[in-house]
Amino acid sequence: MFEVQIKINCPHCQSSKVVKNGKKKNGSQNLLCRNCQKQFQPIYRYRGADPTTKRLIRRLLERNNGVRDIEKLLEVSRKCVLSNLCRQGNALKIQPTQKHYRSVQIDEVWSFVGKRKKGKYWLLYAYCPQTDEVLAYSCGGRSAKTVRQLLKKLKGVEIEQYCTDHWKAFAQVIPRQSTR
Numbered sequence: 001m002f003e004v005q006i007k008i009n010c011p012h013c014q015s016s017k018v019v020k021n022g023k024k025k026n027g028s029q030n031l032l033c034r035n036c037q038k039q040f041q042p043i044y045r046y047r048g049a050d051p052t053t054k055r056l057i058r059r060l061l062e063r064n065n066g067v068r069d070i071e072k073l074l075e076v077s078r079k080c081v082l083s084n085l086c087r088q089g090n091a092l093k094i095q096p097t098q099k100h101y102r103s104v105q106i107d108e109v110w111s112f113v114g115k116r117k118k119g120k121y122w123l124l125y126a127y128c129p130q131t132d133e134v135l136a137y138s139c140g141g142r143s144a145k146t147v148r149q150l151l152k153k154l155k156g157v158e159i160e161q162y163c164t165d166h167w168k169a170f171a172q173v174i175p176r177q178s179t180r
Ligand SMILES: [Zn+2]
Pocket: 010, 011, 012, 013, 014, 015, 033, 034, 035, 036, 037, 038
């Protein structure tokens, strides 16, 4: 008889001080990291819930990888990619790769619950369909402030045309036509 031991490191802090911590409702083993006190599971049923996947999504976004590519490579949904943006508050550093974009879509997602704030948390993001790239994003209330925050991040980038659904806050802040 022999036993196979598999060492699992914490996906949050990479510590090896990991102990069993009961079972989840769905029957899967729950683990606890003695170092950072975070809980995790050895195998995630939903790939998007895996902290390693979450980290990869953030890295790929920061390196301006296409959203469609991220979905394909990591086998996650667009909702999962976007919710990872939202969870970052405004901490993720995304720099547009080009100086000039012909058309940029401003989209909004509002169904995610932010960590710090209770209730609905809005994610606003600038997306270029041609390059499939998220150029910038902004999180907060559904207000002109959040729009301004987004546009501030797009400073230094020439955008010929913004496409967006009609929304008051945009009308107040977004330049009517080309900025030039
Ligand atoms: Zn840890």
